[in-house]
Amino acid sequence: MTVLAAGVNTLALVVFAAVLTVTLVVTYWASKRTRTATEFWAAGRGISGLQNGFAVAGDYMSAASFLGFAGLIYFFGLDGFVGLVCALVAFLPVLLLLAERMRNAGKFTMADVLSFRLRQRPARVVAALGTMSVAFVYLVAQMVGAGVLIQALAGIDFAISVVLTGTFMVVYVIFGGMLATTWVQIIKAGMLMTAGVVLTVLVLAKTSFNPMELFKQAAAESSDGKGYLSGGLQHPDAINGISFGLAFLLGTAGLPHILMRFFTVPDARAARSSVWWAVLLIGSFYIMIMLVGLGARAILGADAEEASAGGNLAAPLLAEELGGGAGTVGGDLFLAVISAVAFATILAVVAGLVISASGGVAHDLWSNVVRHNRDSEHEEVVVAKIAAIVLAILAIGVSILCGEGFNVSILVGLAFAIAASANLPALLLALFWPRFNTVGAICGVVGSLIVSLVMIVLSPAVWPGPDSQGSPIPLENPALVTFPLGFLFCWLGTVLSRERTTERSYHELHVRAETGLGAEGSGEQPVFS
Amino acid sequence: MHEVSAEPADGRPDAVDWKAIEDSPEFRQLVASRTRFVTAALGVGVAATVLFVLLGSIAPGVMGASVVGEITLGFVYGVLLIFMTWAITLLYLRKSDREWSPLERRAIEAATAHAAGDGRARDREPVR
Numbered sequence: 218m219t220v221l222a223a224g225v226n227t228l229a230l231v232v233f234a235a236v237l238t239v240t241l242v243v244t245y246w247a248s249k250r251t252r253t254a255t256e257f258w259a260a261g262r263g264i265s266g267l268q269n270g271f272a273v274a275g276d277y278m279s280a281a282s283f284l285g286f287a288g289l290i291y292f293f294g295l296d297g298f299v300g301l302v303c304a305l306v307a308f309l310p311v312l313l314l315l316a317e318r319m320r321n322a323g324k325f326t327m328a329d330v331l332s333f334r335l336r337q338r339p340a341r342v343v344a345a346l347g348t349m350s351v352a353f354v355y356l357v358a359q360m361v362g363a364g365v366l367i368q369a370l371a372g373i374d375f376a377i378s379v380v381l382t383g384t385f386m387v388v389y390v391i392f393g394g395m396l397a398t399t400w401v402q403i404i405k406a407g408m409l410m411t412a413g414v415v416l417t418v419l420v421l422a423k424t425s426f427n428p429m430e431l432f433k434q435a436a437a438e439s440s441d442g443k444g445y446l447s448g449g450l451q452h453p454d455a456i457n458g459i460s461f462g463l464a465f466l467l468g469t470a471g472l473p474h475i476l477m478r479f480f481t482v483p484d485a486r487a488a489r490s491s492v493w494w495a496v497l498l499i500g501s502f503y504i505m506i507m508l509v510g511l512g513a514r515a516i517l518g519a520d521a522e523e524a525s526a527g528g529n530l531a532a533p534l535l536a537e538e539l540g541g542g543a544g545t546v547g548g549d550l551f552l553a554v555i556s557a558v559a560f561a562t563i564l565a566v567v568a569g570l571v572i573s574a575s576g577g578v579a580h581d582l583w584s585n586v587v588r589h590n591r592d593s594e595h596e597e598v599v600v601a602k603i604a605a606i607v608l609a610i611l612a613i614g615v616s617i618l619c620g621e622g623f624n625v626s627i628l629v630g631l632a633f634a635i636a637a638s639a640n641l642p643a644l645l646l647a648l649f650w651p652r653f654n655t656v657g658a659i660c661g662v663v664g665s666l667i668v669s670l671v672m673i674v675l676s677p678a679v680w681p682g683p684d685s686q687g688s689p690i691p692l693e694n695p696a697l698v699t700f701p702l703g704f705l706f707c708w709l710g711t712v713l714s715r716e717r718t719t720e721r722s723y724h725e726l727h728v729r730a731e732t733g734l735g736a737e738g739s740g741e742q743p744v745f746s
Numbered sequence: 747m748h749e750v751s752a753e754p755a756d757g758r759p760d761a762v763d764w765k766a767i768e769d770s771p772e773f774r775q776l777v778a779s780r781t782r783f784v785t786a787a788l789g790v791g792v793a794a795t796v797l798f799v800l801l802g803s804i805a806p807g808v809m810g811a812s813v814v815g816e817i818t819l820g821f822v823y824g825v826l827l828i829f830m831t832w833a834i835t836l837l838y839l840r841k842s843d844r845e846w847s848p849l850e851r852r853a854i855e856a857a858t859a860h861a862a863g864d865g866r867a868r869d870r871e872p873v874r
Contacts, residue, residue, distance in 0.1 A: 295818070296802065298820070299799055299803075299820075299824065302798065302827050302828060303795060303798075305828055306795045306827055306831050308831060308835070309787065309788060309792070309831060309835075310788065310792075312835055313784045313788050313838065314784065432815070432818070432821075433816040443810060444806065444810070446810060446816070447806035447810025447818060448805075448806045448810070449802070449803060449804070449806040456803075457803075458799065459799055459800060459803050462795075462798075462799035462802070462803075463796075466795055466796075466799070489842055490839065492835060493835050493839055496832060497832065500828040500831060503828065504825060507821070507824070722764055724767075725762070725764040727764075727768055728764050728768055728773065728857075729764075731773070731776060731780070731850070732773070732853050732854055733850060733854075
């Protein structure tokens with residue numbers, strides 16, 4: 218494992234460059250087809266269910282799935298798998314409660330649905346706040362992952378790696394909009410699945426295609442022995458394990474970049490079928506990650522714990538070993554390819570995050586709040602591009618200043634916690650509770666956002682340093698507390714305010730969300746002509 | 747045919763009468779049927795997953811029980827939850843195509859026939 222961080226790795230750079238070239242060609246192609254706001258935000262609503270399923274999977278299977286969870290399973294066995302399973306079941310609330318209703322009642326962003334029948338300006342401000350907070354924390358998590366990965370694998374300095382990632386992310390979004398972002402996701406999902414299958418087959422081959430042998434060897438290589446396969450290692454306090462699982466189970470339905478994907482399809486039927494393709498891909502991938510994580514333990518043993526940088530590099534190290542070991546042609550090549558896949562994964566996810574966050578700024582704050590819907594859609598797109606650049610600079614800055622040393626999936630878990638507590642309760646109540654009003658939405662989003670942020674800053678993951686002891690709040694992930702609080706704040710704000718008049722009735726939202734009557738059409742120009 | 751209220755529910759004179767559609771038998775049947783499925787599916791799915799998380803955190807003895815050789819209950823349970831998610835999703839898609847989509851269409855047709863007769867909402871709301 219001497220390749221790691223031992224100067225610039227030329228082979229890895231060549232493979233990285235090949236991946237970047239493909240994505241830039243896609244971006245150039247998409248830029249020719251992205252002019253109107255509907256094309257920029259929603260790819261002209263011309264993405265099919267299957268394509269969107271791949272894109273949702275691409276958006277969702279971040280560096281946390283591939284690197285972080287493989288690492289958590291490598292370290293903690295069953296505990297890492299619990300988080301993965303929660304992250305998949307999380308698509309049930311998305312499918313059963315949100316996907317079609319979002320598509321039917323919204324236009325470009327989550328805020329369209331949240332603010333449907335509330336007072337537009339305040340409701341959109343808080344919705345944009347929720348969107349941007351989640352996107353930003355998630356963005357930093359992914360950038361840190363990219364930095365650690367590229368530094369370790371290609372030998373480029375952490376800070377330069379983060380800047381490079383941020384630059385490409387902005388290029389995709391600015392020039393290619395949602396169409397380029399979608400196709401970058403689709404390509405990346407294909408690459409990731411292929412890598413997963415190859416790694417899994419090689420791991421199983423090492424244990425003579427007998428899963429029982431794999432489990433046996435993994436347990437034998439763990440200092441916890443049988444405890445490795447029984448759970449309770451990662452979180453000695455049960456409450457932390459529960460909160461971590463809950464964040465993944467509920468956070469997905471509040472992730473703005475995932476929800477935004479349902480605006481890119483032509484109708485509710487395509488929205489449904491995209492969830493099916495997404496869960497099929499993601500579920501298969503998670504089963505493979507389970508085997509890869511166990512394989513890393515069985516094959517690399519405890520020796521790689523040091524080199525795996527908090528677990529994040531367990532999968533690439535395993536690839537190197539399976540390819541023939543450090544220093545061999547096969548080992549180097551396989552390491553480079555798997556690293557490039559992980560790099561593409563991160564690039565695609567950050568592009569999706571930036572386009573959703575810039576939607577919060579341009580569509581929700583600028584057009585609807587500052588300009589009162591008076592200006593052209595062209596201006597909205599220009600503002601979005603400026604917002605994307607500013608967000609990228611901020612995320613790059615924060616990642617470089619304080620990012621190194623965090624486990625990527627812990628950081629992602631925090632983003633999920635904010636999504637579950639600030640976004641999800643308000644969104645659900647807006648759709649399903651006729652009495653819900655603007656004050657309730659403001660209290661819910663702002664209240665739980667503040668509590669979540671305070672609890673995160675004072676948690677062991679952040680205070681007084683990454684993964685340290687002696688923080689004021691023992692809970693590693695705040696979701697267990699902040700998710701119920703989100704509902705409580707929404708309810709309190711609603712019942713304590715006297716507001717009765719709303720801009721549009723609950724009856725209208727209810728009928729439109731359930732039937733698709735009056736849903737945004739797919740526009741005049743078909744994108745794939 | 748249900749009754750037309752004199753004032754549209756949201757007070758805009760040219761608006762569709764959403765309340766009337768909401769009260770129509772087609773719409774009620776659609777919402778009732780879909781809500782039944784969603785409640786059951788979500789209840790089962792979330793309960794099974796929360797139990798999984800709880801057992802994984804507090805009961806290593808249970809999750810560490812051997813199912814086949816060295817493979818423990820925890821991993822089998824988790825993989826079964828992934829299968830469950832696939833099954834519920836497929837079931838939902840099938841019921842959507844066979845039961846709810848026709849109901850959606852009927853609810854919209856009833857509403858637009860109603861609105862056209864009423865002479866109010868013809869151009870305002872594009873209908874699929």
